[in-house]
Amino acid sequence: MATPLLSAELLRRLEQFQLLAQRRAKSAARGERRSRARGQSVEFADYRNYVAGDDLRYLDWNLYGRLDRLFLKLYEEERELPVRIFLDASESMTFGEPVKFDFARQVAAAVGYVALCGFDRVSVVPFPHRAGEALARGALRTVRGRKSALTFFQHLQQLTASGPASLNEALRRGAIEARQAGLALVLSDFLDPAGYEAGLTALVARGFQVDAVHVLAPEELSPTTFGDLRLVDAETGGQQEVTFGRYRLAAYRQTVSNYCQRLREFCAARGINYFLASSATPLEELLLRQLRAAEVLG
Amino acid sequence: MNFLAPTAFAFAAVLPVVVLFYLLKRKRTVKLVSSTLLWQKFLAESQASAPFQRLRHNWLLVLQILLLALVILALARPYFAGNVKGGRLLVAILDASASMQSTDETPSRFEQARRAALALVDNLRDTDQMVVLLAAGHTEVKQSPTGNKAALRRALQSCAVSDAPTRLAEAFRLAQPLVKDRTGAEIHLYSDGAAGDLSEFENEGLSVIFHQFGRRAENAGIVTLDVRAHPEDPTRRAVFASVMNAATNPVQTELDLLFNGAVVEARPLTLAPRETAAQVFTAAQTNDGIFTLRLMTPDDLAADNQASVVSLLPEPAKVLLVTRGNRFLERALAAVPNVSLTVAADSADDAREFDFTVLDDVLPAEWPANNVLAIRSAPTNWVEPAGRLDAPPIVDWKNTHPLLRFVNFDNVQIAEALAVKTPPWATPLVESPTAPLLLAGEIGRQRVVWLAFDTLQSTWPLRISFPIFIANVVDWLNPATARATQFQVRAGDPIRLALTSPLTNAVMRLPDGSERTLTLDPGARELVFGDTQREGIYHLEAGTNRVDFCVNLLDAAETDTTPKAELRFGKYAKVQAATAQPANLEWWRWIAAAGLAVLMFEWWFYHRRTA
Numbered sequence: 021m022a023t024p025l026l027s028a029e030l031l032r033r034l035e036q037f038q039l040l041a042q043r044r045a046k047s048a049a050r051g052e053r054r055s056r057a058r059g060q061s062v063e064f065a066d067y068r069n070y071v072a073g074d075d076l077r078y079l080d081w082n083l084y085g086r087l088d089r090l091f092l093k094l095y096e097e098e099r100e101l102p103v104r105i106f107l108d109a110s111e112s113m114t115f116g117e118p119v120k121f122d123f124a125r126q127v128a129a130a131v132g133y134v135a136l137c138g139f140d141r142v143s144v145v146p147f148p149h150r151a152g153e154a155l156a157r158g159a160l161r162t163v164r165g166r167k168s169a170l171t172f173f174q175h176l177q178q179l180t181a182s183g184p185a186s187l188n189e190a191l192r193r194g195a196i197e198a199r200q201a202g203l204a205l206v207l208s209d210f211l212d213p214a215g216y217e218a219g220l221t222a223l224v225a226r227g228f229q230v231d232a233v234h235v236l237a238p239e240e241l242s243p244t245t246f247g248d249l250r251l252v253d254a255e256t257g258g259q260q261e262v263t264f265g266r267y268r269l270a271a272y273r274q275t276v277s278n279y280c281q282r283l284r285e286f287c288a289a290r291g292i293n294y295f296l297a298s299s300a301t302p303l304e305e306l307l308l309r310q311l312r313a314a315e316v317l318g
Numbered sequence: 319m320n321f322l323a324p325t326a327f328a329f330a331a332v333l334p335v336v337v338l339f340y341l342l343k344r345k346r347t348v349k350l351v352s353s354t355l356l357w358q359k360f361l362a363e364s365q366a367s368a369p370f371q372r373l374r375h376n377w378l379l380v381l382q383i384l385l386l387a388l389v390i391l392a393l394a395r396p397y398f399a400g401n402v403k404g405g406r407l408l409v410a411i412l413d414a415s416a417s418m419q420s421t422d423e424t425p426s427r428f429e430q431a432r433r434a435a436l437a438l439v440d441n442l443r444d445t446d447q448m449v450v451l452l453a454a455g456h457t458e459v460k461q462s463p464t465g466n467k468a469a470l471r472r473a474l475q476s477c478a479v480s481d482a483p484t485r486l487a488e489a490f491r492l493a494q495p496l497v498k499d500r501t502g503a504e505i506h507l508y509s510d511g512a513a514g515d516l517s518e519f520e521n522e523g524l525s526v527i528f529h530q531f532g533r534r535a536e537n538a539g540i541v542t543l544d545v546r547a548h549p550e551d552p553t554r555r556a557v558f559a560s561v562m563n564a565a566t567n568p569v570q571t572e573l574d575l576l577f578n579g580a581v582v583e584a585r586p587l588t589l590a591p592r593e594t595a596a597q598v599f600t601a602a603q604t605n606d607g608i609f610t611l612r613l614m615t616p617d618d619l620a621a622d623n624q625a626s627v628v629s630l631l632p633e634p635a636k637v638l639l640v641t642r643g644n645r646f647l648e649r650a651l652a653a654v655p656n657v658s659l660t661v662a663a664d665s666a667d668d669a670r671e672f673d674f675t676v677l678d679d680v681l682p683a684e685w686p687a688n689n690v691l692a693i694r695s696a697p698t699n700w701v702e703p704a705g706r707l708d709a710p711p712i713v714d715w716k717n718t719h720p721l722l723r724f725v726n727f728d729n730v731q732i733a734e735a736l737a738v739k740t741p742p743w744a745t746p747l748v749e750s751p752t753a754p755l756l757l758a759g760e761i762g763r764q765r766v767v768w769l770a771f772d773t774l775q776s777t778w779p780l781r782i783s784f785p786i787f788i789a790n791v792v793d794w795l796n797p798a799t800a801r802a803t804q805f806q807v808r809a810g811d812p813i814r815l816a817l818t819s820p821l822t823n824a825v826m827r828l829p830d831g832s833e834r835t836l837t838l839d840p841g842a843r844e845l846v847f848g849d850t851q852r853e854g855i856y857h858l859e860a861g862t863n864r865v866d867f868c869v870n871l872l873d874a875a876e877t878d879t880t881p882k883a884e885l886r887f888g889k890y891a892k893v894q895a896a897t898a899q900p901a902n903l904e905w906w907r908w909i910a911a912a913g914l915a916v917l918m919f920e921w922w923f924y925h926r927r928t929a
Contacts, residue, residue, distance in 0.1 A: 115352035211353035240356060250346040253354040260354040261346055262361060275360040 025129040025173055030303065034130055038138040039103065039203060040318040059097025066094045100164070102143070102202030103135040104228070106194055108235075109146040110185030111254045112211050116237020116299045121181040123299040124207040124235050129176050130307050131205050134317060136169050141202075144175065147190030148183050184255040187212040191219025201227030209235050210283055213256065220292060230292040231316050234283060238300045241276055242269065322395035329390045333383060340379050378924065385917075405445030406502040407463060409493040410435050412477050413509035414454040415484035416809065416853075416876045420510070420532060420618040427531040428479040431508035434529050438506060439470045449496060450474060453489035453509075454851065455482030455810015463496070480851035481621045482810025483873040486513040494522060511882025511895070512875050520888030530895030532881035535564040538571060538589060538615055539622025539877035543870065545609055545629040547656070548600055555629055557599040557609050563589035564878040571615035575599045578607040594874070606630045608855060608866055621809075621853055622877045626868040628805035634658045635796045638686070640665045641678035646779035647693075650788040651676070657792060674765075674795040679772050689765040689795040694772045696736050700743070700761065701768055703736040710735050710750035710771075719747055721758055721767065721790045725783045732778075735771035744768065758794075763816060765795055807869045813847040813856060821845070821861050829854025829869075 026034075070079060070090035083091050105128045113121035132142045143162040163172045187208060194204070204223050210216050210232075223230050243264065251260045264272070280296050287294035293314045297306050311317045321327075351357070412435055418428040435450075442448060442465065450461040450473040461473035486509065497503035504525045510532040541562045548554040563569045569589045575582045582601045589595055601609070606629065613623040637651055639661045651659050660672070665682035669675050674689035681695055696703040712727045727748060737753040740746050743761050746754030757768040778784050793799050807813050813826075817838075824836045826847055838845060845860060856867040871877075885893045 112352035120352075209352065211355045213353075213355055237352065240352065245347075245349060248346040250348045251351045251354050251357055252348060254350055254352055256354075258354055260357050260361070262357055271363070272356075272360050275363050276356055278363075279356060279359060 025126050025176060026133065026303075030130065030307075031133060033304075033308070034134050035137050037134050037312075037317045039101065039131070039135050039140065040315050059095060061095045061098050063096040063098075064093060065096045067091045068094060101135070101138070101140040102198065102200050103132070103140050104194060104198060104202060104204045105132060105142065105144045106191060106204060106206045106208070107144055107146045107179070108185060108187065108206075108208035109179055109181040110148060111182055112209055113181045113235075115254065116239055118299050120209055120235045120237050120299045123297070123301075123303075124233070125176050125179065126303050127207055127233055127235075127297075127306065128205070129173055130303065131311075131317075132172055132176075133169055135203075136163065136166050136172065139165060142168075142172065144172075144179075145190070145194045146179050147187075147194075148185040149190065149193070185212070186214060187216050188214055188219040188222075191216075192222040195222040195226035195228065198226065198228070202229070204228040204230045206230060206232045207235060208232075209240075216283070217286060220287070220290065224290045224292065230287075230290075231311075231314075232283075232287055232292050232294050233306075234280065234294065234296045235299055236276075236296070238298050241298055242273060319396050319398050322397060324394055326390060326393035326395070329393060330387075333386060336382055336386060337379070340376065405443055405447060405465070406504065407496060407500060408438065408442070408446065408448045409451065409496055409503070409505045410438060410448060410474075411451045411453050411457075411486070411489045411493060411505060411507045411509070412460075412474070413484060413486065413507070414452050414477060414479045414482075415512065416479075416481045416621045416871050416873070417484070417510055417512050417619060417879045418531070419479050419481075419621055420537065420879050422534050422536065422618045422879075423531055426479070427510055430531050431529065432474055432477060434531075435474050435506070435508055436471060439467050439474065442467060442470075449493070450477070451489050451492060452477045453484065453486055454480040455485060455808070457485070457489040457492055459492065478851070480810060481853040481869075481871050482851060483808065483871065483876050484509070484512050484514055487516055487518065490516060490519050490524065494519065494524065497525060498522075507885070507893075509885075510879065511885055512878065513882075513885055514875065516886065517888030520891050522887075523891075524887070526885065526893045528885050528893045528895050530881060530883060532879060534618070535566070535878065535880040537565060537617045537619045537622070537877060537879045538563045538569050538613060539617075539619065540611055540613055540625045540870075540872065541594065541622070541874040541877050542872060543611055543625045543627050545627045547632050551600075553602065554600050555603045555609075557601065557611070557627070557629075558596070559599070559611050559625070560594050560596045561587065561589065561613060562594040562874055562877050563592060564880055565617075566591045569615060571613055573597060574612040574614060575601065576610040576612065577601060577603070579610070582609075603629060603631060608868060619877070619879055622871050622873075624853070625870040625872055626855055627870075628802060628866055628868050630798065630802055632656050633798060635674070635792055635798070636660070636672045637674060637676060637792070638662060638665065638669050638672040639676045639678065640680050640682055641676070642680060644678050644774060646784065647676070647678055647773060647788070650779075650785040651792070653785055654789045654792045673797055674792075687764070689797065691767045691769070691791050691795060693769045694736060695768070696738070700766060701736075701738045701741055701757070703738050704753075705737040707735045707737045707750060707753060707770075709733060710752070710755065712755065713749055713751055715748040715756075716745075719745070719758065721756075721787070721794050722747055723786075723790055725787045725790065726781075727778075727783065730778045730781055730783070731776060732771045733775040738770060765800070767791055767795065805865070805867050807850055807856075807867055808873070809850055809853050809869050809871050811850060813845075813850055813858070813867045813869075815845040815858065815860070815863075815865060817843055817845055817860070819861060824858060824860035827857040827859075828852070829856065 067080065070092050074092050078093050080091050080093050107124055107128050109121065113124065128144060135142045141162055141164045187210065191206065220230060220232065246265050248263050251262060284294045293316055295306065295310050307317065412431055414428065418431065420427050423430040439448065444465065447463040447465050448470050449463050450470060452458045452460050460477060461470055464470065493505050497505055504527055506527050506529060508529045508531065511530055539562055540559055542560045544558045546556050548556045557575060561573060568591055571587050573585045573587045583599055587595065608626050609629050610624065610626040615623065635657045637657055637659050639648065639651060639659060641647065641661065642663065648661060651657060665675065665684055665686060667684050668687040670687055672688055674691065675686040676691045677693060677695045679694045710732055712730060715722055715727050717723065717725060735755055740754050740757065744757035744759035747758055748756035755770045759766060773779050804814060820840045821838050822840055823838060824845060826834045826836060828834065829852055836847060850856065850869045853869050853871050856869055858865045858867065883895045
């Protein structure tokens with residue numbers, strides 16, 4: 021364990037925030053989130069006619085006095101919000117300076133910490149799914165409450181990135197496996213030859229509110245290596261020959277920008293919050309400015 | 319359009335090579351990246367992958383092929399038949415006289431002049447033509463009219479400076495018909511301005527551009543040299559010389575006299591600015607040899623610092639006087655030193671044993687074959703008398719001729735003379751209003767002096783000028799004198815030697831030590847050697863003869879190296895030295911070179927960007 025994922029200063033500031041969910045929580049467990057379920061809380065929701073057997077404590081006596089009929093006050097039941105963090109741990113995430121995977125872990129840790137502070141259930145789904153690691157992670161799949169923060173951080177730090185991954189496959193599985201839909205945070209570089217559309221669509225279809233953070237290394241955004249190159253793909257081993265000079269830098273940037281724009285439009289059409297972040301972006305900038313502006317944190 | 323060198327189109331074979339270079343795969347650096355996904359998209363967006371589609375938008379390739387095609391086209395030298403306006407004709411006269419050797423310009427005036435002429439060649443236009451004349455003692459056409467710059471440069475490079483005096487008139491005479499009545503024709507004269515008399519071109523309106531060379535006149539030189547018998551001591555020789563200082567500063571120097579290479583006398587000499595000092599040396603002489611005078615001063619022009627003269631021991635002149643009695647003539651002849659006089663009433667043979675014959679109012683039975691002084695001898699083969707003149711007055715005489723040196727015809731009356739027309743071989747030296755009274759000239763190799771009147775029929779024998787004239791006659795008719803002068807040659811003039819026996823070849827050793835073998839026509843009676851551009855002693859071996867010739871500059875005009883800013887044509891016409899030469903200084907070569915440099919830079923820059 022080299023450096024802590026998050027600084028103490030950042031943790032202190034994150035405690036002031038909570039995750040904002042636009043949808044009502046559907047979890048069965050009680051929590052601090054408003055839900056469609058009626059139950060015990062201080063938030064008034066509705067009235068209904070009294071039927072025999074109802075708890076007399078919830079009768080509205082004032083209304084009985086005016087209308088001479090018995091009504092029962094209903095309250096919103098507060099439930100927990102399951103937060104699933106999909107963390108891309110493929111080989112491509114090991115590139116960049118700073119390394120994209122480290123950056124993604126920090127974002128995951130920060131968002132997870134906010135969720136834990138809000139008594140939400142946090143689970144981390146790293147992909148590709150590896151049997152060996154799953155064993156170690158088994159107990160840590162889902163944590164809840166601020167007391168679990170340390171365990172959560174340790175778990176994140178034990179993760180390594182390697183091997184090829186299928187983004188679509190991982191997201192679809194995550195959508196199916198989830199018992200309740202909640203908040204899904206997808207941390208990936210979205211550089212999958214098979215695309216990302218099916219996976220994100222599956223999450224949305226399952227009812228998740230999806231936040232996608234697109235992590236790219238500075239080198240990928242603006243390359244500094246020029247000349248006659250034979251590029252080897254770290255995940256697939258595929259080769260690509262390219263002659264690249266400074267004068268074509270603008271064209272390359274345009275290509276990257278087009279790619280990101282397409283992803284952004286895809287997300288916007290499905291109500292997904294999309295954030296593009298270079299791995300060199302300061303964490304505070306992303307968390308405290310961009311995520312707050314998009315009302316992911318509040 | 320036609321092509322001068324259509325074989326150059328074979329170079330078109332390299333065009334596919336350029337395309338091939340574009341298709342060849344480059345050596346690539348392997349780099350591991352997170353994903354090639356973005357690069358694939360980038361390539362898909364920025365270029366097509368098929369090779370020939372890739373070429374389609376490669377403007378650089380198109381430009382390179384275009385450039386190559388143009389170069390090949392240029393190599394094929396296309397031309398089209400057309401008419402152009404006649405270009406200019408430039409006549410370059412390069413002065414190669416001795417004074418152009420002056421080293422006041424670096425390395426010499428002549429080299430500077432050559433450089434300037436080469437610059438003129440560089441600036442010739444396509445349609446211009448140029449003639450190169452080399453003017454020294456004689457004018458040589460180095461290049462007839464041509465626009466071929468290589469030939470012109472070659473002609474100029476082959477020009478060499480000589481020790482001969484300038485005779486620019488000859489060059490102008492050659493150039494004049496070329497430029498006459500021709501628009502745009504110019505004479506470019508590259509000279510230091512020591513031009514001699516050019517008054518014959520006064521009214522020609524020649525278009526002359528005078529490129530003047532020379533900046534100063536730091537020069538002293540020997541301008542005359544002669545050797546004679548000592549007037550008072552017949553056993554000694556007198557060497558007459560004059561030394562000129564052309565500089566505007568006084569010069570201190572030493573004048574050495576050498577006989578056959580051994581120093582006889584060394585004389586310190588101080589010359590005032592622009593002074594010509596006469597010097598007389600006397601020296602004993604026991605055998606024939608060469609007197610050399612050497613001026614020990616380092617100056618700009620070395621060619622005039624040394625002069626030589628052949629000195630032959632005097633032999634008594636054998637004179638045959640055929641007369642019916644003329645005591646004045648006899649005494650006048652006898653008074654000339656070194657004369658052995660034989661008097662006869664008639665000449666029976668051709669008098670070959672005598673050096674010359676004096677015919678005093680007689681017609682001999684056998685005409686002499688040697689030199690002749692004929693007094694009132696007519697009719698002869700040479701003159702045809704047309705009548706008689708009574709008391710002809712003497713109106714003019716030429717005292718520049720050696721025969722009339724110090725001779726004055728004032729107070730000479732003539733009772734009667736023969737009236738003749740001046741024959742073509744003769745020069746009239748003394749003239750009456752209607753006919754010449756004294757003729758002198760050369761017929762074949764025979765010198766003849768012809769007097770139209772009997773000296774006894776005039777007051778001339780009573781005058782002091784008569785014995786002087788007779789002494790001059792002895793000097794002029796004596797073949798030894800002629801022989802001595804024949805060994806004295808001005809640089810640039812030919813060496814001539816009468817041959818007594820037929821020869822087929824001879825060897826001439828030049829002052830620089832090189833030898834020339836001369837092939838002679840067996841019937842030739844005279845040997846002529848023309849290559850006397852350098853001063854010094856020329857040694858000829860012809861059969862049994864061993865003869866030395868002294869070739870000297872001895873020219874005051876050449877020694878005076880003062881640069882002349884203008885060239886005079888007679889009294890009124892003159893040309894100023896052109897400091898700036900009118901020439902079209904073309905830029906296109908430099909611009910083309912700059913274009914090539916930019917092209918190279920572009921190529922380098924392109925590769926730097928993509929590297």
